[in-house]
Amino acid sequence: MSGAPAGVATPDWKGLRVTVAGLGVSGVPAATVLHGLGAVVTVVDGGDGPRQVAQAEGLRALGVTVRLGDGASLPADTELVVTSPGWAPSSPLFAAAEAAGVPVWGDVELAWRLRRPHHATGEPAPWLAVTGTNGKTTTVQMLAAILTAAGRRTAAVGNVGVSVLDAVLAEEPYDVLAVELSSYQLHWSPSLRPHSAVVLNIAADHLDWHGSMAAYAAAKGRVYEGNTVACVYNTADPATEELVREAEVEEGCRAVGFTLGPPALSQLGVVDGLLVDRAFVPDRQRAAAELASVEDVHPAAPHNVANALAAAALARAYGVEPRAVRDGLRAFRPDAHRIAHVTDVDAVAYVDDSKATNPHAAAASLAAYPSVVWLAGGLAKGADMDALVAGAADRLRGAVLMGADRQLIRAALARHAPQVPVIEVPDGQTGAPAMDAAVRAAAGLAQPGDTVLLAPACASMDMFTDYGERGDLFAVAARALAG
Template sequence: MGDQLTLPQDTPEWKGLRVTVAGLGVSGPPAARVLHGLGAEVTVVDGGEGPRQQAQAAELRGLGVTVRLGDGQSLPEGADLVVTSPGWPPTAPLLVTAAAAGIPVWGDVELAWRLRRPLAATGEPAPWLAVTGTNGKTTTVQMLASILAADGKRTAAVGNVGVSVLDAVLAEEPYDVLAVELSSYQLHWAPSLRPHSAVVLNIAADHLDWHGSMEAYAADKGRIYQGNQVACVYNTADPATEELVRAADVEEGARAVGFTLGPPAVSQFGVVDGLLVDRAFVTDRHKNARPSPAATPVGAAPRHTATELASVDDIRPPAPHNIADALAAAALARAYGVEPRAVRDGLRAFRPDAHRIALAAEVDGVAYVDDSKATNPHAAAASLAAYQPVVWIAGGLAKGADMDALVAGAAPRLRAAVLIGADRGLIREALARHAPQVPVIEPADGQTGAPAMDAVVRAAAGLARPGDTVLLAPACASMDMFSNYGERGDLFAAAARALAGSGSA
């Protein structure tokens, strides 16, 4: 980030406070630097002793921070507060010890929330529009930031994406409003968080090894609704998200606002005749549901009970899950008071990150699409729903996920499946149960990296016909064969482009 970091003045609450920062991951070093700058006595602990940890430790020690490597389990004596990396589970021995001793445990999001400073214009800190869900968080929060910027607001996508949330709240030039992506881990460790408005996009089994159960995972997601001031946005296609709204303790006047891919009911956002429309933040919202597109042009004052915001064609690519994400982003932006025209302009300006249903190449009438970011079955199902027929590349580390529902839902769309990775057997078995007619091949057994992906893409090309899509939507993590999902997607795209260069698929 280009903004210079400016710290609040030292206060008695921070000066001399003995704070343990648990973990030298992404959030640990910034938290340690901020706390040290506030006057706290900071000790950082991490179980690793590799080159990365040694380099980070040297930098922090140069500032006067105590760093203890090779022991991430013991709580330093006399600790008053623990600030944990979000990936540390509640069962980590250091955190268990802290909880038993009554020592508060915060994440970096909680720390940032408590360090917010009032804006000169309002006397209040910049509001947070918060986004969580099993899938679609990053796309939604980036769409939201683009919409807010199109409305003339100084904003950023922060939290689990983009700018560090600590950097954002301490920026020398303050932000008007923040679009905040929050993981279930971050929400677990943010007990004081009270967003202006928030959305849970969807709930599906993920990270159950960390949370311990589906119920605990959903409950941590639902924390995002606590104390909402204006809107709790939920997905009408996922009843679990509405249940989380019903269970939330919100400020008086906060409303439940749904989004749907069909025509919206009262207090919902939806799609009518290829248009994204708002039937929540309009006058006389309880009246007619169906707008006249000609009667309510983008940017004009609404004359009907649904306001046109944008066209489905303004979303790239216009896959169903991208449209749903756009509706969620629009709902949060409108809750904040954004004009309709800004929704359209922001969606038009938005460009998705790499490895999210990105067209890598077209060869002999076959499209090669990289959705390497689809690292769980719920994400892969959304990707598969956007294409037909599909030669599906799937597999990797399943993280304990069940593949039956994914395969059963996708079966009618599949031309063939090309399986990779340590847990490919789970998908193979699900295909045998639910799609026995679908050809299955496993061409990269024992290979990793570029050689494996080259073999996979060549095999997929041999199965595809003109008009088909070869879709990398693995439903699994990547680390058994690749450094990360980004490398997996990059190698897929490179292999697809190599097919184009060879003149044959």
């Protein structure tokens, strides 16, 4: 690739012919940045709707070439492809790139190569990276809160918050970045080498994109490659530890586990309601550092305490003092639709976890409550529901099912929890009427002390705009019960 950028500091973009695959959240910033660096940029996108047309007009005004309605063919003389993360490896454009010997990067890889030295250290800001099937956004936001409490200039970036490209090119440099990475982004990031990283958990998801569970796990495991200080893993999920064992890391990098029980050597865990550290203390054989109380975690559901431990491990790997862990966790509040308490009606709690869009996330949510009337269903994306239902059977008071794939959950309930009463929202109902019906049905099944829990285990687009609208409508319907 003539004039190819080969390292972190890359002054030779001028005249480089770059194809950006896909408009949207990452494609438009990538095209804008590359054009500003002097590259000759062509953007290709298979869509040609109003959104794409508007984005194309903005880029063309800058001098960027945009081809709409054609995302398959590789523009002539392309020397580098920069792809949006949603484009699957099987896309014909990438086959054409491979045949032509053209490398393919994601937006995260581009950002990694464009990092600038910090004026105080002479080195680019280190990345503390978070991936996993569930919990990424909450964990990376907790991490950013802890780093902020420690007095570091930081941001939650990647799939959340600030664009990773904006972060690395910021006029005022960051000290350290908390980076959320999806499996898509990791697949297209061959040279990424974080300071420290965590894989929170591994469960079947996005298999249509990756092609197999093995390929999906391997993409997640890329986050550990080249780590310099700590590879953080979940002791309750052996697959994450196995990814650490397989990773090629810098000499001296350590494996650090987190657990909801008392920590073993080189682990963080929980003792008598306290989050403690036996990994980053001088005498970890005999001592542990108190970091925070479980009550400092909001909400203190088990899976969220695990997120807090993972965030604390990365912060401690970076050198943050214990007090900052406590102060950061106390200051943090999760985004909407993540196990959010909405209201209480007749001694029944109503909780919105609309973000639980796959069985693994829904299982964690269900495990947080002893007696649940469960609102579930939507688009299952090929997921199996048997393990989810079998694991939650003894805490289900009832179930209200909706959406295109609700029969998958109904069948699993019939096999593993036949005693649980089930009500279905009929076909044809969507939006507010469907959610109103579901919440009223759940209220009829609930008894004092129960939790009516929206944890759908499915995507939302068959009935709602997105998981946010689904959660908002649940909250409206629940509050309406309270008058």
